[in-house]
Structure formats: structure tokens, C-alpha cells
Amino acid sequence: MPELPEVEHVKRQLEQLLRLPARVSKVHFFRADLRFPIPKDLARKFQNSEVLSIERRAKYLLFRTSQGAFLSHLGMSGSWRPAEPNEPLRLHDHVEVLFASGLRLLFNDPRRFGLVDWVEPHGKHDRLDHLGPEPLAIDFSGETLFKSLRRRKAAIKVSIMDQRIVVGVGNIYASEALFRAGLRPTRAAGRLTRQDCDRLVHEIKEILKQAIDSGGSTIRTYRGTDGGPGQFQSLLAVYERDGDRCVRCQKGVIRTKTIGGRSTYWCPKCQS
DNA sequence: CTCCGATCCTGATGGC
């Protein structure tokens, strides 16, 4: 159930494992579909190519080769891990990638909300071309957020989780960034002031950077490629902390309710 | 266009 920091952490761990550039020798799929059907020619395209770099775009991982890129999304429950050559498959292992170096990578995804696909060299892809700005890039600013929110009636919480507005912010970091910015998650997005947007953008960038530095958050199932959990969950101020006293104002009690179909947390005293 | 709810899937948890 990874958001940007967790995917970024996996990306960095994969870079260490692969020792780029890395030649792909064999690819196996153990079923025909994950979230979507796996293209018939995907194994053929990735096999015998050389991975030159690993990139993250939004919550997607891209294994870039000179002929295009292998695309991987972890969905809610996906994970990549290295395995010994003779190690038996586990339940919900769906993809195997073998490298000339001897490295064997397995993709495991119990809920199968993840996906794999191929991106042609020009980089255009149905699942990538509607994506908004990277939150840590300079083109995501208070000014650009303010503009993209204009006339939006949806709750601000829903809007910052909308991948067309800004990518990578999921259910945990949306609540946390709004808490830090002092904004109620139910506020209509179009009613945020320019100053609100400046603060919110600042806090989104800060919390994502801090979470990356801590290897992400493990609430339930997220694991890095080494099977290790993230370390940021202990620093979460509101997520799943309903009933607790607010760590900032020490007066409010953290509340929760469903907004846009997802559990949302905030302090009623210091968020408005 | 925007918005909202249903939907895909397995597993963990809590109430009765």
C-alpha cells in the first residue's frame, strides 16, 4: 500500500540490488493478469534487454532500457524481493525477473491491485500521460496548486490525492500534510487561499522528504526489498490516531471520518 | 468537465 516515499525507497533498494546496467536474461509471469491483463509480448520485450536506470514517476517504477521501459505499480500490496535461485515460490508470487548477474527478483502481490506493462521509448503511456506534477519538483508550487484547484468543489483531501493535481500523495500523507498545514480535510479545494496553498505545498514536500529519509511508513504490510519495514510510522501525527490528544495543540482529540471513500484523520482544534 | 460511489482482490481483525 505504498505511497511516494515507499515507492522511492523501493526504487533506491532496487538500484543497489541491480548494480546498473543489468542484463535481463529471463522473465516469467505466473498468471495472465494482475490489475490488468499482462500484455502477451511483455516478457519478450523485457528479456535480453539491459536495464540502464530505474526511475520513479508518481507511484510507478520504471526499469529503463534502450528499447523502452518495464513498468511496475505496487498497488496496495505489491512488493519486489530478491530470491536465491533454488528458493521455492511463495503464495502470490506473480512475476519473476532473472538477470545475467544471477540476481533473481520476484514480484509478490496478494491483492493483485498492482500492474506490469511496457512503455515505448518515446515515454508516452496511457497510465502516465495524465499524471500531474511530481510533488518534490519545483514546478509543484503554491501558485500552480492554487491554479489547479480553482473552482474545484471536492474536498481538499480528495484533491491532493487526485493524481492529476499532484502525484504520489496517498491516504496517509494526505491527512498528515493537511494536519501540518492546519487545514481541515473537508475544506472545499477551490476555497483555499493562495497562502493556504503555499503552506500546503511546503508541508507536502517536507513530509514526503522526511518519510523518504525514514524508509517510508509501515502501518500493516508495506516492506522494502529486504523485507524490512519503514521507520516513519512512529512520526505520524494523526493517521490512525483517532481518540489521541493532538500532539501540536495538546487540546484537540483526533477525529476520523470517511472522505472520498477513505479514512481521514484530523485535529478539530488546530485545523481549519 | 467534475464528482461520487462501486469495483477489483486477499487477508487481518473484531463482534457475536
Next chain:
DNA sequence: TGCCATCAGGATCGGA
């Protein structure tokens, strides 16, 4: 001990 309902770091789709 079942059994059943609910919920989970995501994203797409259809209909209003």
C-alpha cells in the same frame, strides 16, 4: 471454534 461484516499506503470506470 466458526461465521460474518468491515476495513486496508490505489486507481479506474460508469453514471449523474
